[in-house]
Amino acid sequence: MTWLVPLPVVVPLLGAAMTLMMSRAPRVQRLVSMTVLGLTLAVSGALLVTTAVKGPLVVAVGAWPAPLGIVLVADQLAALMLVVSTTMTLCVLIYSIGQGLADGASQAPVSVFHPTYLILTAGVTNAFLSGDLFNLYVGFEILLAASYVLLTLGGTENRIRAGTTYVVVSLLSSVVFLIAIGLVYSATGTLNLAQLVERLDMLPQGLRLTLQGMLLLAFGIKAAVFPLSAWLPDSYPTAIAPVTAVFAGLLTKIGVYAIIRTETLLFPGGRVATILMVVALFTLLVGILGAVAQSDIKRLLSFTLISHIGYMVFGVGLGSVAGLSGAIFYVVHHIMIQTTLFLVVGLIERYGGSTSLNRLGGLARLAPLLAVLFFVPALNLAGIPPFSGFLGKVALLEAGVVDGGLIAWTMVAGGAITSLLTLYATAKVWNLAFWRAPPPRMPGAASDAGASTPVLPVMMMAPTLVLVVVGVGLTLVAGPLFDFSADAATDLLSRTPYVEAVERGVTP
Template identity: 50%
Template structure:
């Protein structure tokens, strides 16, 4: 029974996608199918987290083939936490999309959205659960294929250009990933993560280090690590708000999750890795400085998304329990808050008729006070102001950097503080110009575009921003689970025992 719970997060969305195509002529039926499937995944993820936190990792061997020969799905505390928070985002973004009815450019939404969105969800969930590199590749392919369709909905010249950048980059990274997997298999004869950790210990250390660095580079493209981030600010801002939100909330975090899982289970660093720490430093600072230079609010948020990937790399690069706990907390916090802010600014753009700060009229706070509260809460959370969840995650990371054995950890802690202030400044510009400023009223066309279902969209925004606040309210239990997850991830022997069998 528990094995079935591991399969359902990826299986249910795929089955629902097929059913959604069958009932594509009945739009309300599509909505019911998507809503039921995504809600079931959310419930399943919550049950799975309770089980793995109480009883340990759950392993499902597909087809009954024992690892490393067969495909193995593994749910532990880290994957279950990511599953649960990601499931919340997929449900809420779907609610927002249903309330929106039309795309941001006024074109009628087609029936392809639901099955493609469900396939994207299946890819995300599979990436969290897979126990081998090849199935991880398949999960990335599911996500990328679906995202190619979603990012080109409502074709315009800007979206075609953005889609070309996105597709070419995605195909390149995919080609590099499958080549890297082939190299790993040639060196070890396996792609199972647990088995790889044991086999690589017998490989030449120089080759092992090269493979580790290549993996960081290839997955760094998907995670938008500087300088491999160039595609993201040109791609995400052109998509409709719900699509941009789910991309920003989930896709880059899947890359970060893959880095955490492989660098701990396979390459098992014993101390801080300066390569990752330097990448984290550059990503933090350059992403934040890029955000300050933007006039378009969606591009600004996209650069902040890149910048805050550096916080997660910081925690991983320390390869300590405190650092990894901070990285996990930051990923959970960032998934919800970043997606919520993209949704809020999507509503602001619909109200004002602009995404450019120079063209955006002021006074949104007077006309839409609830939007102002939601944006201010999300912005404060992303900047890490106390007592919100962003502050909790950053304090954990700063503690990890302060107690690390490398001076670079202390430097990263200082850079994290600087980045937080730059983030606050970039978001404060939006508040001052769009919300607090005095200008002409929002255009009548923009007001009409929000439609009678705008309260549904506002509710979706409030739920995501509220989840970020709830993480702070339940900081004690959440931190405890994240700490146990970090301990288990760093305990390579325990992971191998759960997957391969036998005593730790």
């Protein structure tokens, strides 16, 4: 079954080439894109089942042995991330197609969007499967190059300005990452993650700490942890709704994934764990305080995105099976919920003409289905029982209580406060945008009764509804998902299954 491993990277790249050649056949482009992501999802599902039963699958690209060659490794964590990310990107693709059809493709040029979107997908899957630091860097650069294009679609002044900020920050992160890669190779003679496990342990403690700090700095910028997150609220909200949803739901989690992978495999334990928890605490509190102060839904959700990254980093900092499994569960939850909410905000903007809370109102009466689509994931994000957000937060807070340290207890308190403030922020959106009477300029308002009411396209509503259902479904499968996350966390912390699988180059 090792032949399945490279397909999540190869299939989207082939699809990107095909859609680029079909730039004058929009219908064919749409069909190819959906087919490609459907196949990628099927392959990812097969990898998820196989890795759960047989363990990690390894492919040496070009049959070159490490450290000369690059390996792709599909373990339980990577396979789970592939399934979640591909499910999300497929739903967002359908949403974007619906938006393009409704707008006459004026907001998402078909000839550019589809190949770029598939290249972004290939970069994401390559990052998840990479068993080599340099290939991980390549995955980041692929998805970042594609994200530059997607972020500036439409060429408006705000998007160009936001894209410039995003490019500068991303290039800074890439430079730091590349310098770290050079130092790692100089010190160890390899960039293969499995080989680095042993070679890094033989380095002086000061050098190991320097390498670890540089990698954490690079990944921290990508994950938007405090104080490296100031760029995000000004960058993501300016893009079209599908792009914002993908960026918010997925791109920061790739940074979190890289932190999980390197911290557990290359630098387990140590003093940095304490720093991670302190960073997580500030990320939680600063992010959610920023959200509370916002009057625009997109910016409010962007700040909650930053805030909730803190929960994931907290789980990594604990360094226990319970903490790490809670972090993995929360990554899955947050990808789905954050993506769903940004898609809903796109529908709100389409219906109400704005995302400013000062210009919205009465949506619960004017668009009941839209209200439901927001209400359910908003409760999930806030951690209201019995949704997956509540379960994930409880798991992380319980892991903090078990740890028993002062910083862990402080994180538990910070996590609880953040959850309450998230509920306040989402309730603020509900009260102002959905519950109060609509302002005169809104469609359906009393003074504007003659105005036509906007129609929300089915191809935009349907994938949003699917993601809402998937988010609720996470609650129903929380038990098996927690068991799977615990198994993945156990393997990550033991490191043995990963290293032995790569050394053999075959399924163990």
